[in-house]
Amino acid sequence: MIVCASIACAQDATTEQKRLNRESFEFIWSTIRDQYWDPTFGGLNWTAVHDELRPAIERASTTGQARQVMRQMINRLGKSHFGIIPADVYGDLDEHDEAAGTATAGLDVRVLDGKAIVTSVDEGSSAARQDVHAGWEILRIDDAPVTPALHRIAELDGNSTMRELHLARSVLAKLSGAAGTVVRVEFLDSAGQRVTKEIERSEPPGALARFGYLPPMHVWFRSRRLGSDIGYIAFNLFLDPARLMPEFGDALKSCAACPGVIIDLRGNPGGLGIMALGMAGWFIDKPDQRLGTMHTRQAPLKFTVNPRLPTYTGRVAFLVDGCSASTSEIFAGGLKDLGRGRVFGTRTAGAALPSAIDRLPNGDGFQHALADYVSESGRPLEGVGVIPDVEVKLTREALLAGRDPVIDTAIEWIRKQR
Amino acid sequence: MHLRRHFLPSLLLAALAGSPGLAAPDEPLPKAEEILDKFVEATGGKTAYEKVHNEKTTGTFEYLGKGVKGTVTSYRAEPNKSVSIIELEGVGTLQEGTDGTTAWESTSLQGPRVKQGEERAMILREATLRAPLYWRKLYKRVETVGAETVDGQSCYKVVLTPEEGKPETQYFDKKSSLMIKMMMSTPSPMGEVPIEILLSDYKEESGLLRAHKQHHKLLGQEFLITLSQVEYNVDIPSDRFDLPADVKALTAK
Numbered sequence: 001m002i003v004c005a006s007i008a009c010a011q012d013a014t015t016e017q018k019r020l021n022r023e024s025f026e027f028i029w030s031t032i033r034d035q036y037w038d039p040t041f042g043g044l045n046w047t048a049v050h051d052e053l054r055p056a057i058e059r060a061s062t063t064g065q066a067r068q069v070m071r072q073m074i075n076r077l078g079k080s081h082f083g084i085i086p087a088d089v090y091g092d093l094d095e096h097d098e099a100a101g102t103a104t105a106g107l108d109v110r111v112l113d114g115k116a117i118v119t120s121v122d123e124g125s126s127a128a129r130q131d132v133h134a135g136w137e138i139l140r141i142d143d144a145p146v147t148p149a150l151h152r153i154a155e156l157d158g159n160s161t162m163r164e165l166h167l168a169r170s171v172l173a174k175l176s177g178a179a180g181t182v183v184r185v186e187f188l189d190s191a192g193q194r195v196t197k198e199i200e201r202s203e204p205p206g207a208l209a210r211f212g213y214l215p216p217m218h219v220w221f222r223s224r225r226l227g228s229d230i231g232y233i234a235f236n237l238f239l240d241p242a243r244l245m246p247e248f249g250d251a252l253k254s255c256a257a258c259p260g261v262i263i264d265l266r267g268n269p270g271g272l273g274i275m276a277l278g279m280a281g282w283f284i285d286k287p288d289q290r291l292g293t294m295h296t297r298q299a300p301l302k303f304t305v306n307p308r309l310p311t312y313t314g315r316v317a318f319l320v321d322g323c324s325a326s327t328s329e330i331f332a333g334g335l336k337d338l339g340r341g342r343v344f345g346t347r348t349a350g351a352a353l354p355s356a357i358d359r360l361p362n363g364d365g366f367q368h369a370l371a372d373y374v375s376e377s378g379r380p381l382e383g384v385g386v387i388p389d390v391e392v393k394l395t396r397e398a399l400l401a402g403r404d405p406v407i408d409t410a411i412e413w414i415r416k417q418r
Numbered sequence: 419m420h421l422r423r424h425f426l427p428s429l430l431l432a433a434l435a436g437s438p439g440l441a442a443p444d445e446p447l448p449k450a451e452e453i454l455d456k457f458v459e460a461t462g463g464k465t466a467y468e469k470v471h472n473e474k475t476t477g478t479f480e481y482l483g484k485g486v487k488g489t490v491t492s493y494r495a496e497p498n499k500s501v502s503i504i505e506l507e508g509v510g511t512l513q514e515g516t517d518g519t520t521a522w523e524s525t526s527l528q529g530p531r532v533k534q535g536e537e538r539a540m541i542l543r544e545a546t547l548r549a550p551l552y553w554r555k556l557y558k559r560v561e562t563v564g565a566e567t568v569d570g571q572s573c574y575k576v577v578l579t580p581e582e583g584k585p586e587t588q589y590f591d592k593k594s595s596l597m598i599k600m601m602m603s604t605p606s607p608m609g610e611v612p613i614e615i616l617l618s619d620y621k622e623e624s625g626l627l628r629a630h631k632q633h634h635k636l637l638g639q640e641f642l643i644t645l646s647q648v649e650y651n652v653d654i655p656s657d658r659f660d661l662p663a664d665v666k667a668l669t670a671k
Binding site: 035210211246274277281288301302304357358359370 | 485509608609611636638
């Protein structure tokens with residue numbers, strides 16, 4: 001179905017589709033005009049942007065071209081959380097999940113020193129059954145070399161805080177596809193040998209969660225002990241609160257006597273911002289403590305934490321990396337600012353604007369930021385990210401040795417207090 | 419949540435929004451007392467209100483244009499007890515209420531919380547059963563401040579100042595005497611949130627007119643609450659308004 005949808009995008013749009021594309025262009029422009037938090041648009045002449053691009057949307061003969069024009073318009077703002085979600089993503093996911101291409105190769109990947117490195121392998125996945133290990137380098141995916149694309153993205157992103165996120169996503173996107181299909185991956189293994197694996201894609205772990213017009217996504221939550229006394233919590237998205245919030249609370253309550261807990265937000269791109277407030281409540285025992293402030297055009301909204309009982313009083317270590325974004329940044333950055341958490345890892349993605357998703361007249365989704373966000377320290381997170389208290393980088397060598405230096409450093413900090 | 423105003427009594431009523439217009443010059447403005455009393459008459463009259471001892475409403479919630487939907491159920495009983503339960507797809511359960519003394523909320527997102535100060539005062543006002551009858555008790559000052567056109571309907575604009583909390587502005591249709599819009603600033607831990615509510619689709623139940631559509635606008639976002647059923651004098655379990663255990667734990671702290 002994806003292939004068909006892609007072909008449709010390249011075909012000439014009908015008169016009706018063209019009209020809907022023009023309406024979508026106007027919807028996006030006027031929504032930003034009316035709702036963008038800064039009425040001066042940071043000095044950008046928003047009316048001039050409209051007038052400049054309107055002829056291009058009139059000329060667009062395919063929906064794909066129309067999307068490009070719309071993306072060009074929103075990219076002028078230079079902010080995260082503005083984007084177009086093609087209509088076929090909804091159609092495919094709603095009607096036939098497997099065909100939507102959400103299945104994965106069971107690998108998590110980061111680009112370290114310009115190389116695509118496997119950082120974890122899902123238990124029970126085809127990759128795990130074929131003994132693929134963390135630390136292996138991905139050289140080729142379906143016979144296409146990985147490195148040239150990484151170089152292009154790195155060059156394009158320059159010093160952007162979102163570079164690590166874009167690099168990892170570019171590799172993960174190539175590994176993703178329809179469930180049951182096979183992706184051919186050439187690795188450099190721990191012995192420095194080139195090995196090729198035919199990996200069958202499968203649905204990612206976790207339960208499928210939906211929220212509004214966000215595409216349905218798999219959400220997982222894991223908690224365990226590191227050694228006998230340190231709690232470890234990880235989850236891949238801030239979604240599905242009816243399930244995740246109680247699990248988070250239960251994990252903390254079961255670890256009430258632990259000297260510390262590690263919350264691993266590496267690779268977590270965010271989700272519902274208010275979940276950060278709910279989770280932060282377990283670590284705060286005083287009222288009126290804020291993670292930050294969201295500035296809408298109409299009024300500021302303080303991200304005030306609601307204290308929960310029983311308060312967890314041990315040390316809190318957040319693990320982050322360049323793929324930690326949005327709500328992850330609000331959560332870790334806010335508790336860092338309140339002196340209630342210490343952050344380990346590498347700088348986050350700096351993409352922390354609260355946003356919503358509307359459906360456009362042409363069926364596409366339109367994600368748009370509703371507000372600016374400033375962490376409690378007074379620093380914006382957008383374009384800056386959360387700077388770790390202790391910078392620790394993953395390395396291929398450590399991963400091959402079965403170690404995670406970021407977790408190790410956090411454990412050492414927690415144990416020091418004893 | 420910013421939804422609580424929809425739980426206001428029959429006080430909340432309907433109409434569509436629009437650009438405010440100007441009052442005709444030299445038009446004499448009726449006293450606010452007169453407008454508020456007319457509203458009671460227009461929605462059923464004192465006798466009909468006095469027959470109500472409790473109520474249950476059910477309906478739907480929609481975050482307009484965002485694909486987020488849910489259901490709303492609320493209970494109220496005299497003198498000022500209330501519980502409202504919103505079940506949102508992809509979010510879970512959001513509850514808010516009062517036993518007439520303690521005002522609280524408990525949500526799947528942030529857990530339980532006891533409301534204090536102006537927040538508490540607002541919940542207690544909204545929980546007042548037959549509230550349209552008691553505006554003299556609920557507000558220390560009411561004043562007609564002008565006339566405006568709301569979506570083509572000529573309205574009187576009345577500002578009501580409660581004993582505790584910020585003034586609220588209500589718009590009453592000159593012809594029908596029904597309230598078609600209200601504006602207020604809602605206190606919350608996140609700060610004061612300005613809200614506009616458009617009330618429409620009045621329907622009668624047990625002799626009382628009630629707005630079945632409540633269109634909320636706040637911070638550039640829009641929510642629609644549509645009531646599907648309004649019931650009066652129903653069987654409500656005696657413990658329905660008791661504080662939930664997690665809220666009780668907070669009050670005992």
